[in-house]
Each structure stands twice: as C-alpha cells, then as structure tokens.
Amino acid sequence: MRAVRGWWRARRRALRSDSGMTTSEYAVGTIAAAAFAAVLYKIVTSGTVSGALESMIGKALDAPF
Numbered sequence: 001m002r003a004v005r006g007w008w009r010a011r012r013r014a015l016r017s018d019s020g021m022t023t024s025e026y027a028v029g030t031i032a033a034a035a036f037a038a039v040l041y042k043i044v045t046s047g048t049v050s051g052a053l054e055s056m057i058g059k060a061l062d063a064p065f
Contacts, residue, residue, distance in 0.1 A: 043049055 044053075
C-alpha cells in the first residue's frame with residue numbers, strides 16, 4: 001500500500017510541475033523567430049550591407065596566396 005501511495009504522490013507532483021513550453025509559448029516563439037528572420041533578411045539585403053559583403057567577398061577572392 002505504501003508503494004501505491006508513493007506512486008500516486010509522484011504522479012501528482014509530475015503533473016503539477018511546469019517544465020517545458022506550452023503550445024502557446026511555442027506559437028509566440030515561432031512568430032518572434034520569424035519576425036527576427038524577416039528583419040535580419042531586410043538588413044542583409046539592404047544596399048549598404050550588401051555592398052559591404054560583396055566588397056569583403058571580392059577582397060577574399062582576390063587575395064594572393
């Protein structure tokens with residue numbers, strides 16, 4: 001009988017614990033990640049950053065060995 005009570009106590013404790021994310025937290029996290037990706041895409045494809053990246057790649061390819 002003691003083992004059964006211990007098992008039930010462990011089950012109740014496990015059900016009450018709040019570990020991990022719920023579905024709504026996953027949804028908010030996914031939306032935030034997509035928004036961050038969109039902002040990062042806009043920054044990387046802007047003229048200034050694009051020109052700087054092309055310049056860096058060009059210098060790296062033209063570097064003497």
